[in-house]
Amino acid sequence: MIKVQNIHKSFSDLHVLKGIDFEFETGKTNLIIGKSGAGKTVLLKILVGLLTPSEGEIWYDDVDFRSLNRTGLQKLRMDVGMLFQGNALFDSLSIEENIRFPLDMFSKQTLKEKKDRVNYCLERVSLEGINNKFPSEISGGMQKRVGIARAIVLNPKYLFVDEPNSGLDPKTAITIDDLISDITKEFNITTIINTHDMNSVMEIGENICLLDKGRLAWHGTKNEVLDSANDTLSSFIFASPFLQKLRNAAIKK
Amino acid sequence: MMSQQTCLLQSVNINGREVSFQSFCELSTDIFEKYYFCIMLAELLNSEKSVFYHVGKFVAWHKDIFKRPENWSMYYKEIVRQMYDIGIGSLAIVVIISLFIGAVTAVQFSYQLGGTLIPRYYIGYVVRDMEIIELAATITCLVLAGKVGSNMAAEIGGMRQKEHIDAMEVMGVNTSAYLIMPKLIGAMVVIPILVSVAAIVGISGGYGASMATGALSHAEYVKGLRSFFVPYNVLMMYVKAFVFAYILTSVSCYQGYFVKGGSIELGQASTRAVVFSDILILVADFIIAIVLTV
Incomplete structure (x- = not known):
């Protein structure tokens, strides 16, 4: 609340x-x-x-x-997770790196655990298999969903x-x-x-x-x-x- | 006289003391003028157009830049990336400019020595000391302010406008530290190396020009290079390189980090980054010259 x-x-x-x-x-x-x-x-x-x-x-x-x-x-x-109006995805990072960013910054998990968490979040927003793409290579709707995946990655x-x-x-x-x-x-x-x-x-x-x-x-x-x-x-x-x-x-x- | 006749209020009681109306008015005007002056001064200092406002904000901002990182490995990766971008990305332009600066110094000094009794090998000596004391550090950093500084201002300003900085803040990242500290560290490690390269290439440029124009022989140039060498001058070069690297990075990042508005303002911020960095580098150059030589 x-x-x-x-x-x-x-x-x-x-x-x-x-x-x-x-x-x-x-x-x-x-x-x-x-x-x-x-x-x-x-x-x-x-x-x-x-x-x-x-x-x-x-x-x-x-x-x-x-x-x-x-x-x-x-x-x-x-x-706190937030999805911005313009998505605010980092252009120079891949989709996986974008979603993993909060984990890399704050989590003490191993790389495999982080990757598993990223894959779970991508699966949750129905975007499996786009880990290595960049934000400019996906549509606006997909960018929104990646933004949501990043917002929920830290639970x-x-x-x-x-x-x-x-x-x-x-x-x-x-x-x-x-x-x-x-x-x-x-x-x-x-x-x-x-x-x-x-x-x-x-x-x-x-x-x-x-x-x-x-x-x-x-x-x-x-x-x-x-x-x-x-x-x-x-x-x-x-x-x-x-x-x-x-x-x-x-x-x- | 007229006002005294027409005014109904002859005196004013202030804390039990009778004060004539005229004295009261004079006192009030005096207080009002002082008060108004203070308000104007406060507004001037606090206005975003005031240089004092920006100096204060710039200094206060350093408290956030040098906070303990959330995750050292992320900062380390960023430092390495910055060192690569600044160092490798600027190597070609530094080499080209230094080569010609050294060559021009040699040719023009040779012209000035024409018809004098000063030995020709002094050309090598002058090129070496000019490069080490002044040209390598100052010219390199002025060029880097244009190349690296404007790039940093545009990169960070773009991140501000595309809400990347807000996104990081919401995640809990100290953006002042994460975005600026690696750039400062990267620049302060790599720029002195670039200045060293500039000095060596500049001296080589002087050698090449001297040989090409036949102004003096190989032996004379080498003799000049070996004459009157003062190791303290090299220290001066590195002091300048460190200070200039700090100035061009921090000033450019400040312009980008606090940018407001759209693409026009971003362009203006990028231009301001170069102009202010250049001016401050030259001012710092003068101060260092006085402090280290007088």
Whole structure:
């Protein structure tokens, strides 16, 4: 479980986050949704410690994130995996070396054990046999899956995913969503996904928080989305004319 | 006078003491000016455009660079890679430039000696000392600032923009140490070797030019090389090589590591890496010359 309390973040005169309180639950796919510029990425970066909040508290289970020194932070980060929007795979390393990087840096396993772990992770994301390829030699969807494999290689307790479906076709996007959802259940981890993809919201949104202009505008599950009377949520979900037509048709019926 | 007549407030009570309104205004203006000056000074020092801001950030950054590595074997591999990239990758350009610098020094000194009573073998002596004291270290490092420095700034800046550095930070890697320390160690080991090569090739270039132009004989050049040799000058060459290697690596990495924005800013950072490294190398050259010779 990750809990944020009264999170504020300002960049000079720009107040991006204005007092966010939310609890991201363990074993569920937690979604942060909202329009571009709502503060989703800033919140995610604050959660993983890439940005420092101007005010507020972050709790990783019973650990106060802000009270950690460098050693404590490093220890906690061993439990964190993250998939970046652009994948952030190291271009000069092969797929195997990319996934093995956290193991090489922190693990005392033998090379064979590390290779076995890499192969298991690749198998888990259905990408067996591409160990020696380089990131530039595989497709965008495969790069996402390699990113997920790298994120789970250290058996994390917390998984952060930034825009997992950006730049992917709808079918591949669904595959990635399902994969993240399955991994969350399988390893009972706290997964936080930052997205504005409606398919993801309706498919895997077990605990959703909607940000609007730096504030928490709504929270609930995918089953509560359609019944909600929240105007901000409705204008976000049914932004496209096509979805508005579908909704009106459903109401008429 | 006018303001005193029209002003309803004649005096102000400050901590039980009556102060005339005019004195109060003068005091307030004085305090305001001092306060305003302090604010302006603080903003100037803290502004990202201020040189003081960057000097402070650069110095403070070293605390992270020299932290204990998470895994020595990973750092060792990176050091070896950097030594190879800097050393082997720059050998050809260093050899070519040093060869011509030595040759030009010999030819031009020969021209300056024309019609004087100074013995011809002094050409060998001057080429040797010019190379050892100044040209090998300074010219080599100015060239390396352009080749290696800009490359380092672009590489690290690219990693920053493609979120590679963020990815490593999230994994728990101390990126300042992992990305910068191996480059510093690699450069400080390899660049003095490249400077030694530059000195030898430069002296050989002088020899080749002297022979080719017939300015002096083999025996004269060798006699010049063997004359008035001061081993302390070699120490000076290595001091310069170490200091310049540190400057060009750390300044270039700083420019890349803290880059913000897109490809234009990355290009600007790469250019700044070369310009600032070159300027600082020349300033350090002057300081070392004073400290070690005066």
